[in-house]
Amino acid sequence: MNIAVFLIxxxxxxxxxxxxxLITYSEYRHHYTENRLVIKNSLISAxxxxxxxLVLSLLVSVIINKIK
Numbered sequence: 001m002n003i004a005v006f007l008i009x010x011x012x013x014x015x016x017x018x019x020x021x022l023i024t025y026s027e028y029r030h031h032y033t034e035n036r037l038v039i040k041n042s043l044i045s046a047x048x049x050x051x052x053x054l055v056l057s058l059l060v061s062v063i064i065n066k067i068k
Contacts, residue, residue, distance in 0.1 A: 002061035009057020016053050021046035 025042040032038050 002065040005061040005064055006057050009060065010054060013050050013053035013057060017046040017050035020049040 021042045024045040025038060028038040028041055029035075032041075
C-alpha cells in the first residue's frame with residue numbers, strides 16, 4: 001500500500017515539476033533577455049518542486065504505514 005502511495009506521489013510530483021518549469025520559464029522569459037539564465041532558473045524551480053513533492057509523498061506513505 002505505501003509503495004502505491006509513493007508511486008502515485010512520484011507521478012504527480014513529476015507533473016508538478018513540469019508545470020513549475022513551464023510557468024517559471026514563461027514568466028522569466030519576459031524579464032530576462034538571456035535565454036540560458038531563464039532555462040537555468042526554471043530548471044532549479046522544477047527541481048525544488050520535484051524534491052518537495054517527493055519528500056511529502058514519502059512522508060505520507062510512511063505515516064499511512066505507521067497508522068495501519
